[in-house]
Amino acid sequence: MDMVLPPHRVLLSALVHGSYDDEARERIRRLFHSPLGVYVSHASRDHAELRVEFDVASEDLAFTIRTLRQVLPEAAVEEIRPLITTISA
Secondary structure, three states, X not given: OEEEEXXXXXXXXXXXXXXXXXXXXXXXXXXXXXXXXXXXXXXXXXXXXEEEEEEEEHHHHHHHHHHHHHHOOOOEEEEEEEEEEEEEO
16 A cells, blocks of 8 residues: 655756856856755756755745745746655555
8 A cells, every 4th residue: 555645855847048158157056055055856957047955844944935036036936846756664
């Protein structure tokens, strides 16, 4: 029997639009050197878009969003979804 545990972690996806230049590289550097850097589970770049996914504890969600607004104010939160864990009993 599989048992689904309540979500203790969430995935937060954010998108940053910008130009592909020194300023964009500086934004990425700021992100990875900020307290949020340890939460980044995936980052990808497509031309002028930077897509970042954060894996955070649900109790750290407010801190993550607040810090994201400080580090990358131009970032738009796209989605927040629970990270569901299933275990077999």
